[in-house]
Amino acid sequence: MAPITRSTRNNGALIPPRSDLLHQNSRQASWQFVGSDMDSEREVSEEPTSSHEGEEMGYVEGEEDDYDDEASPLGTPEDTEDILHPLREAANRVGREVERFAEVLDQYNPGRVKEKADFGTAMSLLDGYQNITMATLRTLRIRHFREKRRMQTAARGGNIQEGRDLNNSEEMDVEDSLELAGGSAETTIEDLDRWEAEHKTWDLFKMILEARQDQETPVEGRFSYPDQFSPEHEVWAGFLKEEPLAIERHTVLQWLKHSAEEAGEDVNDLIADLQHKSDRGDLGNGWLETKHAIKFQKQQQTWPKPLDSESSVVSSVLVRKNTSEPLITQLDPDAVTRQGRKLETADEFFAQSISRGCYELLRRGSKLDDIRDFCSERTELWRAVGMSGFPGDHQKEEEDIENPIACALWRRMCFALARKGGGDIYERAVYGILSGDVQSVEPVCKTWDDFMFAHYNALLHTHFDRYLQDIYIDDPSFTNSFSTFEAFDAVQFHGSPDGAARKLVENLKVDPRTANETLEPMNMLQGVLIADQFEDFVYQQGLALSKFANANGPSNLIPDTEERPENEEITRYITMDDHDSLRVLVHMLLVYKANGLKFGVHRQLMVDNIIVSYISFLRLAGKEELIPLYASQLSGNRRYATLSRNLIDVINPEQRRTQIQLMKNLGLDVREFVTFQARNLLRDYPDVDDEVDEDYPASHFRMLETDPRSDGTGRRIIADYFSPNPQQIDRIDMLLIRSLEWFLLVDGLWSETFKFGTVIYLRFFKYMRLNAARKLRNKVPAVEIALCKTRKILGQELDFHGLEADGEDEDLTQVLDGTADRKRLLRKHLVTEAKTFRELETLITALDRLEDIGGTAQVLAEQGNDVVKKQLRNQLSEYLTPIVANVSPLLKGWLLSSKDAVPEHELLREAYLPEVVLGYISVLQVGGLSLTRDYLMECMELSTIIADEDSDILALFIKQSRVEELAEAFARASKTLLLADSSVGKKQSSSKGKRLRQKGWTSSIWKVTPE
Secondary structure: OOOOOOOEEEOOEEEOOHHHOOOOOOOEEEEOOOOOOOOOOEEEEOOOOOOOOOOOOOOOOOOOOOOOEOOEOOOOOOOOOOOHHHHHHHHOOOOOHHHHHHHHHHHOOOOOOOOOOOHHHHHHHHHHHHHHHHHHHHHHHHHOHHHHHHHHHHHHOOOOOOOOOOOHHHHHHHHHHHHHOOOOOOOOHHHHHHHHHHHHHHHHHHHHHHHHHHHHOOOOOOOOOOOOOOOHHHHHHHHHHHOOOHHHHHHHHHHHHHHHHHHOOOHHHHOHHHHHHOOOOOOOOOOHHHHHHHHHHHHHHOOOOOOOOOOHHHHHHOEOOOOOOEEOOOOOOOHHHHHOOEOOHHHHHHHHHHHHHHHHHHHOOOOHHHHHHHHHHOOOHHHHOOOOOOHHHOOOHHHOOOOHHHHHHHHHHHHHHHHHOOOOHHHHHHHHHHHOOOOOOHHHOOOHHHHHHHHHHHHHHHHHHHHHHHHOOOOHHHHHHHHHOOOOOHHHHHOOOOOHHHHHHHHHHHOOOOHHHHOOHHHHHHHHHHOOOHHHHHHHHHHHHHHHHOOOOOOOOOOOOOOOOOOOOHHHOOOOOOHHHHHHHHHHHHHHHHOOOOOOHHHHHHHHHHHHHHHHHHHHOOOHHHHHHHHOOOOOOHHHHHHHHHHOOOOOHHHHHHHHHHHHHOOOOHHHHHHHHHHHHHHHOOOOOOOOOOOOHHHHOOOEEEOOOOOOOOEEEOOOOOOOOOOOOOHHHHHHHHHHHHHOOOOOOHHHHHHHHHHHHHHHHHOOOHHHHHHHHHHOOHHHHHHHHHHHHHOOOOOHHHHHOOOOOOOHHHHHHOHHHHHHHHHHHHHHHHHHHHHHHHHHHHHHHHHHHHHHHHHHHHOOOHHHHHHHHHHHHHHHOOHHHHHHHHOOOOOOOOOOOOHHHHHHHHHHHHHHHHHHHHHHHHHHHHOOOHHHHHHHHHHHHHHOOOOHHHHHHHHOOOHHHHHHHHHHHHHHHHHOOHHHHHOOOOHHHHHHHHOOOOHHHHOOOOO
16 A cells, blocks of 8 residues: 555544545525524525535435434435425525525514414514515516517517617616525516416415404494495495405405406507507597498488488498498497497407407406596597496495495396397406306406406305395385396305305316416415415325325335325425425415414324425525524424434534524524434434344454564554445434534533434444444544533533542632532533443544554555655554553453443443454554564553453453464564564654553563574
8 A cells, every 4th residue: 555545644534635525615695584583694505505515524425315203214325305306406496585585484483473473473474475575576577578568469469569668777776676685687587477476376365364354353333234325335335344255255356456457468558459450549439430331321322310220221231341241320339239230340349449448447456537538538438437346446435326226237237238238258248247247257268367357256246236135125126126137146156155265266177268277386376265275275285295205105204194185186286396386385384373273283294294395495405594494383393303304414513503593593492403313313223233144243343364474473454444445434324423413512411412422333333334433533522522511511611631630620618518529429420421432432543543553554564665664654653652542441441330331332342352452462563563662562561461360351352262362462472572673672762661661671681692
């Protein structure tokens, strides 16, 4: 082995050459939770692997596991969670909104605010989320304004002017806004569509919650019914106040109108193509072409009176251009319907443009003044007379119809026009909206929102009419009007009043016109909110996640359950690759929880699957600092199980301390976290002997081999006997070591820390995972544990030398009041609790040092360069200097006096101590040959220690029938000392030699002078 290829060592740990180290650079954004108890800024990494920085060694490990629950094992380190694959892809696209949503949750965290979670807390959360979407959407709308206009124009097949252009200052404002929002300027029109859908969903959520809160608020007194001459708006106010479902239906309808107004295309643009075909520009002057045709025929035929539509002569000459279809003979608004005749083509396009415009204005809930202005500009003011939908839509009270009976009768007239009248589909749709019909409105519906609007408009009309019937039940004129003229009964159409919303949503799911759109996540959530099925939906969503996660085998992330979701199609739920929708669902769930929504134990487990999935996404997105916040929203031990799983790979010390502080701020028990993590790992990776080999695995441990050289040593230490690859550590072992590292960050837990560390050491030694044991010694040495924990326990930082010092720091006051005795007993207890751990640490230190010496000795023996050999001797001297101190603790009572001694301790002694002793003899022999004969004298001292009457080492050799090996090893050492050149002893003046000479040992007695 050439020295140039051998790894250097740092504190006993193998360090690969610098070129082999992985240096991960990541961008970091500085941020701070709003309203948190921590005033210091926290760094959040934007790259998925930011906090999983490379360690000193490049250990090989499998895919990350992401769920830890008492009912679900972690599995093997090679397990790959299929459920995480889409999350990994989504993590690379995560934006600033993830952190902003977390900031809002942290500010109004229901689990941490002093007041009890209530409606006010829920609305504060909701307002925060809504403000985020509004700000983001505003920025995206400005940025993609021109592109959106082009797409809308292309969809209509039109070629109109796109509208105003953004000037340079506005474009600069957009870039600045995006930068301030933490989002990338590289956005697409799809991002705009997605945020518009999300914004609509949050709007609906807020309006629905407020409406349902109003329903739960008791009404003080009873509304005083107006008489038949009371203004309709008073009747409408009573309707919304007294009817439980009225306010909710009205809320949904208002939301549908507002959403259409906010995101809809300009009405003038929508009808521009029809107006262009009417050949009269933006504004019109009635039915010009038809009017001119009638006047022309009257002049040609010299007819002094109105034309008779029944006249065959009129019918033959008054026809449309280029067709034989008869034209209307009079210009009153209902002539087309009454006569069954046509308008000129241009006039027909003009009429369609007005009908389309009126429909769009009604669909958007425009004020009556806006509708009046629209019709007036096109000389069709008569159309605006009856364009008010509900009393609440009026802009001013004086616009109200005084007689509610007249309004009800007018709505029935509109229903007749919608079903039996003439005109185009938009005109019939206009009358359908005014009358509360569905059949006449659906032909013009294009989206899920449009269909929902048609049905909710109808439901509210029917509901209001029924309310009027109850009020005016004794009024014969009202009763006659209702019985004489038909109206669409939407409530009866959908079944029971309470189940109408749910049935409507279910029907839209299977309607071929809306089925695909219903599967879009935001529409899915909107339907759930409207149908008041959120509680059941999140439970079904949790079941779907469980099914999906366990489809190809047991999932380590989400527990399996025998129950299956109602709809087996996974597309009926929010999928894992849609992290934006998952974010919305999670925060919507948290708002509901803040408002007092509770689940049973079983249902809560399934519902928590949603939050756990989002937490896994945060980990993959490099947002580990957000994990404790969301884990705190979980129930019971699931929060600590999730923290354990998702934070186990955070290895940066500073970020670990940040995580612990975050947990404290959130009211989480950090002691429970670290102990739970340890228990889980030990349970999920149980220490079970191999079924084939029932022997103690380490009983086969060997560190010596026959030395092929003829220098008299006989046997030598196997080079790199720890492992052929010193950098190889199983992932399971790394997880155990990391778990112990977390203990250092938590005050107290002295006994728990050393007990857990002892268990880990015993496992590593049992299975001869010496690389892992060395890594544990380097990462969590006993002295560091003591320094970390004694300040909180004793009030000062002490290592074990300080703990074992008896009374050195005690003053007279402490002695007099008994404090000194208590402190002395406490120190003694602390030392006792750590004894086994320290003894096991001593073993790995000795094994590590022996491997160092053995490897260096082999390289020295194979080296021919004198300069290099000198360097290697110096290195060998450095390794041999502490060897006596490393091995001596193993030679007397090692693992025999621990208060928690177990049978495995004896097996461990039998497996390692004989090999350590024989290896120790071998390296002392090497030191005697290469450096100074004092090491050979140390070997003679060792023989007397082992030969002592109460030696527990000799008993091991006797039990294993290896006394002959021991005798041969000492004989070889004695022979080496006898034959060694006396000049070797002059090469180094050793303190060991002085100590041995004081005990009567001297190398001169071994010097043989030939006669």
